[in-house]
Amino acid sequence: MSAQDSDWFEPLYADALAQGDPGQIPWALMEVTPYLQDWLEQAAPESTGRSAVVVACGLGDDAEALANYGFEVTAFDISATAIAWCQQRFPNSSVHYQVADLFQLPPDWRYRFDLVYDFRTIQALPVDIRPEVIEQIAALAAPGGTALIATYIRQSETPPDSAPWPLTLAELAHFEALGLEVVRQDRFVNRDSRFRDRVRVEYRVPQAVGTASR
């Protein structure tokens, strides 16, 4: 992991906020991600008294949806501007928004959350650190918990020259190599996007922790 891998996000958010224009952030939907909304309506586990963490939460819409569903939500991003913007957008939110680097997370977050949710962070970081990124995300999940990962996928072995770098299914399978079990996998196609193919995978995190892989 090199600092440069994540350095470009903060200036992009800062410029967009300075101009009051979230439209400058290519990934900002300004509403809950349909893949999360659909899962909450159809498949989400009990939320009462349960914690959730939103990895690299961007402008916060997914974190808010999880909080509205009943989870006690922590949401983090490496961009201080993104986090400030979340707090500005949702002043009465129950979400604990926090600036944090996925590679230097507070130690007490390890194995802590009942639900770990990520949309489009893995693909935003270079392919050569992909296993490490997946390991950091997986390590947030408590034993017996759930990880919900939604991402763009690519068919070609060769990644694009610039971000984002959609995942191959083989790269995504690193979650299983770490011991997480697939509960359900749903594929989606967005014909309006140059990143047509997407997948959402719900994993169950094994009860036994402390194995070599976790």
Ligand SMILES: C[S@@+](CC[C@H](N)C(=O)[O-])C[C@H]1O[C@@H](n2cnc3c(N)ncnc32)[C@H](O)[C@@H]1O
């Ligand atoms: C493509 S955006 C996705 C944001 C949000 N998850 C979404 O889908 O709208 C990637 C996010 O990862 C954040 N990020 C990049 N590197 C990070 C790191 N090392 N730790 C935490 N967040 C990071 C960026 O600031 C950005 O908000």
